[in-house]
Amino acid sequence: MSEVRGARSRAVRRAAPWLVLVAAAAALPLLSGDPTITYLATTAGIYVLVGTGLNLMFGYTGQVSLGQGALVAVGAYTTGILMADHAWTFWAAAPVAVAVAVGAGTLMALPAFRLSSWYIALVTLGAAMAARSLLVEFEGLTGGWSGLMGIPRPALGPWELGERDILWLVLAVNVMLFVMVRTIVGSRLGRGMMAVRDAPEMAQSVGVAPARMKLFAFACGGATAGLGGALLAVHHGLVTPDDFTLDFSILFLLVVIIGGAARLAGPVIGTLLFFALPELLTGLAEWRGLIYGAALLVLMVYAPQGVAGAWEKLRARRRSSGVPADTAHTDTADADPGVPIEAGPPRGEPLGVELIGVRKSFGGVHALRGIDLTIEPGTVHAIVGPNGSGKTTLLNVISRLLRQDEGQVILDAEDVSRAPAERLARRGVARVFQTPRLLGTSSLRDNVLLGAYTRERSGGPAIVLRLPWARREQAELAEEADRLLAGHGLAGRASEEAASLPHGEQRLLEVARALMARPRLLLMDEPAAGLTPRELESLGRLIRAIRDTGTTVVLVEHHIELVASVADVVTVLDRGRLVTSGPPQEALGDARVVEVYLGAPA
Numbered sequence: 001m002s003e004v005r006g007a008r009s010r011a012v013r014r015a016a017p018w019l020v021l022v023a024a025a026a027a028l029p030l031l032s033g034d035p036t037i038t039y040l041a042t043t044a045g046i047y048v049l050v051g052t053g054l055n056l057m058f059g060y061t062g063q064v065s066l067g068q069g070a071l072v073a074v075g076a077y078t079t080g081i082l083m084a085d086h087a088w089t090f091w092a093a094a095p096v097a098v099a100v101a102v103g104a105g106t107l108m109a110l111p112a113f114r115l116s117s118w119y120i121a122l123v124t125l126g127a128a129m130a131a132r133s134l135l136v137e138f139e140g141l142t143g144g145w146s147g148l149m150g151i152p153r154p155a156l157g158p159w160e161l162g163e164r165d166i167l168w169l170v171l172a173v174n175v176m177l178f179v180m181v182r183t184i185v186g187s188r189l190g191r192g193m194m195a196v197r198d199a200p201e202m203a204q205s206v207g208v209a210p211a212r213m214k215l216f217a218f219a220c221g222g223a224t225a226g227l228g229g230a231l232l233a234v235h236h237g238l239v240t241p242d243d244f245t246l247d248f249s250i251l252f253l254l255v256v257i258i259g260g261a262a263r264l265a266g267p268v269i270g271t272l273l274f275f276a277l278p279e280l281l282t283g284l285a286e287w288r289g290l291i292y293g294a295a296l297l298v299l300m301v302y303a304p305q306g307v308a309g310a311w312e313k314l315r316a317r318r319r320s321s322g323v324p325a326d327t328a329h330t331d332t333a334d335a336d337p338g339v340p341i342e343a344g345p346p347r348g349e350p351l352g353v354e355l356i357g358v359r360k361s362f363g364g365v366h367a368l369r370g371i372d373l374t375i376e377p378g379t380v381h382a383i384v385g386p387n388g389s390g391k392t393t394l395l396n397v398i399s400r401l402l403r404q405d406e407g408q409v410i411l412d413a414e415d416v417s418r419a420p421a422e423r424l425a426r427r428g429v430a431r432v433f434q435t436p437r438l439l440g441t442s443s444l445r446d447n448v449l450l451g452a453y454t455r456e457r458s459g460g461p462a463i464v465l466r467l468p469w470a471r472r473e474q475a476e477l478a479e480e481a482d483r484l485l486a487g488h489g490l491a492g493r494a495s496e497e498a499a500s501l502p503h504g505e506q507r508l509l510e511v512a513r514a515l516m517a518r519p520r521l522l523l524m525d526e527p528a529a530g531l532t533p534r535e536l537e538s539l540g541r542l543i544r545a546i547r548d549t550g551t552t553v554v555l556v557e558h559h560i561e562l563v564a565s566v567a568d569v570v571t572v573l574d575r576g577r578l579v580t581s582g583p584p585q586e587a588l589g590d591a592r593v594v595e596v597y598l599g600a601p602a
């Protein structure tokens with residue numbers, strides 16, 4: 001618990017300089033009383049708002065969009081039409097604008113389920129271009145080239161909001177959104193989003209449905225763009241197609257990238273640098289395109305994480321240079337990882353698997369050529385065979401990351417031949433990959449917590465509203481994750497970044513993530529690769545301990561001694577065929593197996 005609290009106070013300290021900066025930026029126009037500054041600050045605030053939504057989409061979920069400007073236009077025009085033509089109040093029009101923009105944003109997301117992110121960039125760019133033409137074409141509704149004029153200010157009863165009140169409103173909305181995004185990012189939702197961004201297959205294997213996550217991200221992006229549009233409409237008092245050029249759409253992506261994608265402060269910094277600064281230094285305004293084009297190039301080469309990312313790195317370097325190297329970490333050599341699992345019992349009875357006539361080809365490569373195999377519940381079932389014999393493909397078919405061409409997969413008497421991987425995760429199947437797939441920029445604790453994705457009961461609303469029981473659940477799971485980390489020799493390092501770990505420890509982290517799911521069936525793909533003899537021994541103890549708590553383990557492994565010492569059953573594959581299956585001494589002593597391994601002629 002103190003670890004968690006410590007992390008929280010560190011996070012506050014990290015955020016403090018930005019908060020001071022934002023407060024100063026907010027106070028300047030309020031104190032100066034200069035209407036131009038108030039006007040620009042309001043515009044900047046709206047850009048931050050839209051940028052923050054896009055940061056959730058692009059920065060955290062990896063869904064690029066060049067069409068946010070079009071969604072802002074949708075929000076602005078909806079508000080304009082309802083308020084100017086139909087005399088709606090702002091408070092009634094804004095929610096409708098948000099809803100319409102969410103609808104449009106979700107529509108724009110549909111190609112995202114089929115296309116890679118760079119095609120989505122093109123699709124969204126196309127949407128941005130089409131939107132402007134539509135604004136001109138539908139003249140009756142939108143006023144064509146001249147747009148909509150006479151959009152009134154929001155009013156509270158008889159009191160109409162002034163220019164400064166709108167600034168206050170924009171700031172208040174930003175603060176609320178900031179807190180909301182911060183909460184989301186630190187919760188299972190945020191971890192799910194980052195998993196979709198960093199490793200979609202791993203995301204599925206922990207129970208995240210990538211399509212739903214992307215949809216949620218696009219909806220968030222649409223909602224903030226719609227709200228930004230509504231505010232922009234009443235801020236300007238008019239909307240015209242010229243407000244929504246292609247530049248305007250691309251601006252938001254640049255703001256997020258320059259400020260620092262997947263950094264909470266990114267959109268604030270990006271807006272200050274990209275929009276506010278050149279507006280203030282009016283002499284520079286005409287050079288803006290050139291300066292920012294060049295700045296973007298330099299930044300992408302030297303600081304791909306944006307300004308916020310570069311700043312964090314600088315601080316981390318200064319911090320680590322202040323600490324003597326040998327005390328920077330707790331010494332893991334003395335820890336005895338692998339004996340205590342420290343995770344609770346599995347969440348149900350161990351699961352058995354049955355494969356019937358499973359075939360899988362990749363083009364002309366027949367990776368699996370008709371496999372019939374039964375994996376008994378509660379056993380350690382090893383799968384061995386030379387490189388390319390189809391072991392990983394077999395695990396992928398069992399965990400549903402691949403669909404077999406022919407045959408059936410039965411999980412605990414249920415035919416799951418067509419089930420998606422995320423559904424199996426919910427039933428208690430966990431996976432350790434051959435090459436670690438982690439949330440590289442997240443902490444060790446968050447990586448382990450991701451494993452609990454399907455165990456957590458708090459849904460989106462409970463998380464965003466920070467309901468007490470949802471927070472209690474989070475705290476309990478965080479403690480469990482810390483215990484698991486300690487059990488794997490990573491005590492006291494829960495806040496470190498996963499990407500900074502050496503390869504061997506990244507593997508341990510994956511194992512901890514898998515155990516955090518309290519799995520009923522654990523699929524491990526060559527966990528012993530690159531381990532020292534001492535680590536091998538503790539891995540063997542760990543695997544036996546996992547089985548003894550009541551989890552079926554399928555172990556793909558090259559290391560024959562490890563297999564011989566832990567497996568209850570060994571199955572040998574060769575070129576996509578099952579050679580033999582049986583108790584270790586029998587299977588490994590089989591003449592055909594010796595041939596497979598040594599290539600001796602029969």
Ligand code: ADP
Nearest residue numbers: 362365366367386387388389390391392393394
């Ligand atoms: P193993 O894990 O036993 O080393 P794999 O299951 O990874 O073997 O691969 C079995 C065969 O299928 C290999 O010949 C490999 O090249 C091929 N293969 C595996 N995955 C793919 C893929 N996604 N696309 C094309 N070929 C693949």
Ligand code: MG
Nearest residue numbers: 391392393434
């Ligand atoms: Mg493999």
